[in-house]
Amino acid sequence: MPVTVDANLGGSAEAISASELAEIGLRYEVDGAIATITLDRPDKRNAQTFATWSALARIGEHIPDQVRIVVVKGEGPSFSAGIDLRMFTPEGVPGQGSFVSAASLEETTFERRIADAQRGFLWLRRPDIVSIAAVHGHAIGAGFQLALACDLRVVADDVKFCMKEPALGLVPDLTGTKPLVELVGLPRAIELCLTARVVGAEEAVRLGLAELAVPAGELAQAVQDLAGALLATDRGAATATKRLLQGALGRSLEEQAIAERREQIVRIRTLFASG
Ligand code: ACO
Secondary structure, three states: OOEEOOOOOOOOOOOOOHHHHHHHOEEEEEEOOEEEEEEOOHHHOOOEOHHHHHHHHHHHHOOOOOOOEEEEEEOOOOOEOOEOHHHHOOOOEOOOEOHHHHOOOOHHHHHHHHHHHHHHHHHHHOOOOEEEEEEOOEEEOHHHHHHHHOOEEEEEOOOEEEOOHHHHOOOOOOOOHHHHHHHHOHHHHHHHHHHOOOEOHHHHHHHOOOOEEEOHHHHHHHHHHHHHHHHOOOHHHHHHHHHHHHHHOOOOHHHHHHHHHHHHHHHHHHHHOOO
């Protein structure tokens, strides 16, 4: 049975409680080897703020050791309508400022602010976990990038991906550009970002943006089935293989062969060394 937990399992001074998460519009539950993060501000289509990203980072820092799968999903009609549009107003999001106030920040402070936001996304690529975005309805801007931050995407047939940042005068800066290019290739990534057109479920699968598309009512079960299949693999082998695959694009064939040898020696020693 899933339990809602405070994200303070490490006893950190930066603990974040379930009630704090609720205020930010997030839920976090751990059920054995599966952690589920739910964007939970459906009345605002799960719009994201700096508090969302900071909470995601803190959840990532305190994921319990037994967790191997992290599912990211959205409550209500949309996965996420992207950044909270109040960020574009002079008033901003209460307690979090706005782009209007951020514009005058000193360079290093500004860069650190963006890096802090990106931390909420980067941990989802850790080799020792597999992250799955369960995406339905709109996944716009930061919503699309959150889905891209995950290793795998299972989508409902009503999904609508849209990279809207350039249409708003911005760039996608929540770690989405690299996975997008890796998944769909440079020309398609340019086309999708610079036109901000909507990509539906069938095209998402065809482009490699999603592993699987299912009827909306079957999304949760499809994710559960995928998680079950992933969990059937030995954790050490899964972690080492993911690490190897993640490094493949950045290495030459020779370098990758070396990396395979090194990982395999560790595996074989772990499995077969006696005494
Ligand atoms: N930020 C803040 N509030 C939002 C956002 C958002 N990004 N998206 C929706 N909402 C709010 C609406 O203001 C509305 O609030 P209200 O009921 O108090 O008036 C509520 O959520 C429902 O929104 P609707 O537009 O009525 O919902 P609908 O289902 O018809 O449309 C859609 C959903 C298509 C997602 C639409 O809300 C939309 O286009 N949102 C803005 C998307 C956007 O431009 N995001 C920024 C991308 S760039 C980036 O993320 C960096």
